[in-house]
Amino acid sequence: MxxxxxxxxAFALGFVSGLRAFTAPAALFLARGGIAGIVLAVLAVAELVGDKLPQMTSRTSPPAxxxxxxxxxVVGWFIAAAHSGPAPVGAIIGVVGALVGAYGGKAARIAAIDRIGAIPAALIEDVIAIALAAFVVTR
Incomplete structure (x- = not known):
């Protein structure tokens, strides 16, 4: 257990995955060290930039x-394994977190766009994803 x-x-890092797919694994692997973290960080930055483009597909479309x-x-699996727990349970919790992050993040962003505009809403979401990921991997 x-x-x-x-x-x-595991849920929190999964939630970050729902907001930005590469941010959570980038944070996790950067904390562990090695080339994988650097590669994932480059992909995460590309995702953060690409997210602002008008032709980007919805986060709830099947591929995204x-x-x-x-x-x-994946991040839930690693969190569970790091705590000597059953990795499949961590993976399931991470997936649930990603679902909540994807759909909840989409709803929050749509509401924020109506109030403050598209780019500020996206930037706030970026800050939340990065800060939460950093908080989790430093625990």
């Missing part, structure tokens, strides 16, 4: 959602 804190961390679910599952 995973400790509650590990479940919470599948990428977010896989990302959430």
């Amino acid at each position: 995973l400790p509650f804190m590990a479940l919470l961390l 959602l599948i990428a977010r679910l896989i990302s959430g599952g």
